[in-house]
Each structure stands twice: as C-alpha cells, then as structure tokens.
Amino acid sequence: MDFVLNEHNKEEFPPAHTAEHLLNQTMIRLFGCERSFNAHIERKKSKMSFRLDHKPTRQEEREIERRMLQLIEEDLPVTFEYVNRDQLPEGICLDRLPDDASDTIRLVRIGDYDVCPCIGKHVRSTSQIGRFEMLGTNWDEHEHSFRVRFKIV
Numbered sequence: 001m002d003f004v005l006n007e008h009n010k011e012e013f014p015p016a017h018t019a020e021h022l023l024n025q026t027m028i029r030l031f032g033c034e035r036s037f038n039a040h041i042e043r044k045k046s047k048m049s050f051r052l053d054h055k056p057t058r059q060e061e062r063e064i065e066r067r068m069l070q071l072i073e074e075d076l077p078v079t080f081e082y083v084n085r086d087q088l089p090e091g092i093c094l095d096r097l098p099d100d101a102s103d104t105i106r107l108v109r110i111g112d113y114d115v116c117p118c119i120g121k122h123v124r125s126t127s128q129i130g131r132f133e134m135l136g137t138n139w140d141e142h143e144h145s146f147r148v149r150f151k152i153v
Helices: 015-032 057-073
Strands: 038-040 047-051 079-086 104-111 114-117 134-140 144-152
Touching: 015 047, 015 057, 015 104, 015 114, 015 144, 057 134
Parallel strands: none
Antiparallel strands: 038 047, 047 144, 079 104, 104 114, 134 144
16 A cells, blocks of 8 residues: 655654563553654764653652663564544544644554554664663653663664
C-alpha cells in the first residue's frame, strides 16, 4: 500500500531513536508524566527532558536505567501500523503532529510496551539498540524539569 505521509526532515540514528520511545514510556510508567517536552537524540549523546512532580532519587534513576536495559534485552519487536486519524486506538495523542499532518498516521509499536505516532527510522527489535548508558541527570526545581542524558553503545 502507498500512503502519503508528512515530509520528514530528520535523519535519525535508529537505535537511539527507538530508545527514545522506550525511555518516554518508561518515564510515563514510573512517574505518571507525559512524554518528553524536549528531546535531542543524536548518535553520540542524547538528552530528554520531562516534567515531574518531584526530583527523582538515586534509586529511581537506577531503576530507569535498569528498566531500559531489561527492555532492550527482551528483544521486543518494533512494528508499524497505518491508521486513519479518525480511527486511532484509544490513548493515542496527536498534539505534537504538525497542523498539516496527513489523514494517514503511522503508529510505531514496541511490543506491548509503547505505541505512538512517528515517521522516523527505528530498529526492527529492541535487542538491536545496543547498550543504554545513562550519562547523568539534571533537576530544575523551579521548572520541575528532569533531564536525562544518555548514549547508546
């Protein structure tokens, strides 16, 4: 099938971009937050920022990394599904899509762990990501912003 989707102006590093999806869902599940509000995903080093209600403890930070490593090891399949925007599964948010987004939306699924609209490049399964290494974190008390810096090895 041929679908007309939005133009894409990025050239992602598929392992890091797929890890971005996993980290978003991990943060949602651990902290009840939304997906990152600011992300810079690169081959050498990436960073993502989340709005949280508290500064994570060192134990919570270690749990983020532990879960990421576990999800990568589980070798979850990464699949794509094309749906009409009027027939989206429950819980899919289109707030971040451009105003002129096509009626056909590509959903990226990572096993039963995460699903979201995305037109970027991904690996075929999570074991192809490599090793997730958390490089550090920053907490902004005023903004309640938690930044995670990581790399994929």
